[in-house]
Amino acid sequence: DIQMTQSPSSLSASVGDRVTITCRASQTIGGYLNWYQQKPGKAPKLLIYAASSLQSGVSSRFSGSVSGTTVTLTISSLELEDFATYFCQQTYSTPYTFGQGTTLEIK
């Protein structure tokens, strides 16, 4: 199975900050990487697919990039609604696997 190591596990930031979350894959994933946002008691919401493609209806504050086996989610300027938990998921090969999540908290 491909292991997805996500960092940091938690992050404190302020409204207006730029934040970056990273996932490192244990082997090549060819850009088959999705990012999800999850709020307490809710299902994950798709933000980014194919490493850098913005899902329809998602704010352009969110962006994704990939370099080798490392993928990055960037939120350019935090808004209150962005404080949540974020997960990466590789869909390069089955079983699809997720990172352990990054909880973004208000500083």
Place this chain on the structure above:
Amino acid sequence: QVQLQESGPGLVKPSETLSLNCTVSGASVSSFYWGWIRQSPWKGLEWIGYIYNSGSPKYNPSLKSRVIMSLDTSKNELSLKLSAVNTADTAVYYCARGYSRYVSDYWGQGARVTVSS
């Protein structure tokens, strides 16, 4: 508007079979990929598998011997059966739509299932 709603017992006894349904509106289960994912505090998000109308289901090897996924096109539903459950199967179970086998774009709200005697 695509909507998915999981339903099923919230409590299952060890060694029994967990059965969940997912009712879909706004999309046909005859099209798209349909998957199940579960989430627990000890394992995080875990992909269970996906099914596509014209193909064989694809399951997580760690669960493959116990899982059956199916589609009911007459009811526009998908179902999940997980046999011989144990406490480690306690989780919130989500159904999700994939517009490709690589991307799940719509998720249900989740069904909490506890395995306990």
